[in-house]
Amino acid sequence: xxxxxxxxxxxxxxxxxxxxxxxxxxxxxxxxxxxxxxxxxxxxxxxxxxxxxxxxxxxxxxxxxxxxxxxxxxxxxxxxxxxxxxxxxxxxxxxxxxxxxxxxxxxxxxxxxxxxxxxxxxxxxxxxxxxxxxxxxxxxxxxxxxxxxxxxxxxxxxxxxxxxxxxxxxxxxxxxxxxxxxxxxxxxxxxxxxxxxxxxxxxxxxxxxxxxxxxxxxxxxxxxxxxxxxxxxxxxxxxxxxxxxxxxxxxxxxxxxxxxxxxxxxxxxxxxxxxxxxxxxxxxxxxxxxxxxxxxxxxxxxxxxxxxxxxxxxxxxxxxxxxxxxxxxxxxxxxxxxxxxxxxxxxxxxxxxxxxxxxxxxxxxxxxxxxxxxxxxxxxxxxxxxxxxxxxxxxxxxxxxxxxxxxxxxxxxxxxxxxxxxxxxxxxxxxxxxxxxxxxxxxxxxxxxxxxxxxxxxxxxxxxxxxxxxxxxxxxxxxxxxxxxxxxxxxxxxxxxxxxxxxxxxxxxxxxxxxxxxxxxxxxxxxxxxxxxxxxxxxxxxxxxxxxxxxxxxxxxxxxxxxxxxxxxxxxxxx
DNA sequence: GCCGTTTTCGGCCCGACTGTTTTCAGTCG
Numbered sequence: 352x353x354x355x356x357x358x359x360x361x362x363x364x365x366x367x368x369x370x371x372x373x374x375x376x377x378x379x380x381x382x383x384x385x386x387x388x389x390x391x392x393x394x395x396x397x398x399x400x401x402x403x404x405x406x407x408x409x410x411x412x413x414x415x416x417x418x419x420x421x422x423x424x425x426x427x428x429x430x431x432x433x434x435x436x437x438x439x440x441x442x443x444x445x446x447x448x449x450x451x452x453x454x455x456x457x458x459x460x461x462x463x464x465x466x467x468x469x470x471x472x473x474x475x476x477x478x479x480x481x482x483x484x485x486x487x488x489x490x491x492x493x494x495x496x497x498x499x500x501x502x503x504x505x506x507x508x509x510x511x512x513x514x515x516x517x518x519x520x521x522x523x524x525x526x527x528x529x530x531x532x533x534x535x536x537x538x539x540x541x542x543x544x545x546x547x548x549x550x551x552x553x554x555x556x557x558x559x560x561x562x563x564x565x566x567x568x569x570x571x572x573x574x575x576x577x578x579x580x581x582x583x584x585x586x587x588x589x590x591x592x593x594x595x596x597x598x599x600x601x602x603x604x605x606x607x608x609x610x611x612x613x614x615x616x617x618x619x620x621x622x623x624x625x626x627x628x629x630x631x632x633x634x635x636x637x638x639x640x641x642x643x644x645x646x647x648x649x650x651x652x653x654x655x656x657x658x659x660x661x662x663x664x665x666x667x668x669x670x671x672x673x674x675x676x677x678x679x680x681x682x683x684x685x686x687x688x689x690x691x692x693x694x695x696x697x698x699x700x701x702x703x704x705x706x707x708x709x710x711x712x713x714x715x716x717x718x719x720x721x722x723x724x725x726x727x728x729x730x731x732x733x734x735x736x737x738x739x740x741x742x743x744x745x746x747x748x749x750x751x752x753x754x755x756x757x758x759x760x761x762x763x764x765x766x767x768x769x770x771x772x773x774x775x776x777x778x779x780x781x782x783x784x785x786x787x788x789x790x791x792x793x794x795x796x797x798x799x800x801x802x803x804x805x806x807x808x809x810x811x812x813x814x815x816x817x818x819x820x821x822x823x824x825x826x827x828x829x830x831x832x833x834x835x836x837x838x839x840x841x842x843x844x845x846x847x848x849x850x851x852x853x854x855x856x857x858x859x860x861x862x863x864x865x866x867x868x869x870x871x872x873x874x875x876x877x878x879x880x881x882x883x884x885x886x887x888x889x890x891x892x893x894x895x896x897x898x899x900x901x902x903x904x905x906x907x908x909x910x911x912x913x914x915x916x917x918x919x920x921x922x923x924x925x926x
Numbered sequence: 927g928c929c930g931t932t933t934t935c936g937g938c939c940c941g942a943c944t945g946t947t948t949t950c951a952g953t954c955g
Contacts, residue, residue, distance in 0.1 A: 412928070416927055453953085455953095488946085492946085550955090613955090614954095633941070
């Protein structure tokens, strides 16, 4: 899919225009187009070849100019405007945008006045106190830039959802103990449950904001107080930025909406407000003519005032949710309680820590109807993969556990069979056909080219015994890039062969991701939300990240196979 | 650069905090 490449080109154009001080609305137009393109579930190349500029212009945020550039990129693989702009600026300049508290204006100034064009040069200039000669920059700015560079180097990149969420929850616990805190909630990307989190946003209702600020900035583990005001403060806590905002009870709904974002979603909502003569800010919804407050206590007020159905936080990314809410098409998103079983867990029979029985009793405690033990096949030697003999032995144990827990849980016998680099599966069909569920996955040779890797997975899907493709892109967040694969093609083959795609709930996988989930839904491909748990605690703890990602992918319970009861599920499998 | 039940031109979301400023620019979300 060429979409991500095109989005990157438009983002870079926006960056360069920003540093050049170009029209900020033009910058915004490029950014909005980039965000839209990133999340499109259809290949731009296909759209461009089918309908050209006219069809591209139907996509919101894409007009004549950007549509023409997309066609140009699809046809020539290059964009003239982008090429010309990149020549105008030294390559290191844009990297500086990633430094906290350093923005386009600062970069332009230090470049124009001192010829600084990289982070290293900026650091040297600050240390030699050369920045304070520039108008608008002083000693404090030098100090903040050095701090920013240090922060950028130390905590580059974002934290996993699974790291940020528990940390935020413990901050909430701590602040709840204070009398001044009447109400407290998580907002920001964490409330939207993004897979990675840049900073933690917290919203408090209080009549005594100063006390709250004091408590917040003196929390245990605070490394730096970046800002401290009457209603807003910012700290660095154990390597994460944490922002806190205090409002009064009458503004809570407007504030939680504003503070949840995303930024792009908020812009769309406020634009709708402007058209209706309304001003929307974190304090409420106001009539522009009279200044009268018409809403703000509840989050639903904000949507109601602009004529929209309620939009759950996970959808607020300006990915079409505003249009859907206008037409009353907001999906009934899947919830944790809809999950009736886990179709991918490991046991001691390969690299898991717990026995079949222990996994079964945990599944019972979770209220599940079934759990599929999907231990590795022989090729994954490091994980103690099972050969045919071992699978037979394990079956005896599964049968006995099923007898023991009859009526409480059904343990499905399964394997996570390796899809080898020569396209073959790691176990013969005769063995696979004996199993209740077959999960197939790639575990090696991640560097095969896109066409080969796509064919490799396609071949597995075409096997009449393979029910589910596990972690279909192989990514490990922060450690391993996804392998190259034509996801749209895979979705088509999955649909044709009746193969289920896994949403692996492990917080550093979340694979399929939210956008892929939505693509699957558009193609009519069912999803299995599985944990890939290697012990019982993981089976319990990580499923919520999978469900969150599914919600971000607009999935409803009916799109997910493991919301079905045992009998219905068995009907959805190939066997 | 996009977009139109106020417009095909002239708008384009909104406010807090900081630092360098005597009234505001820059950054952030």
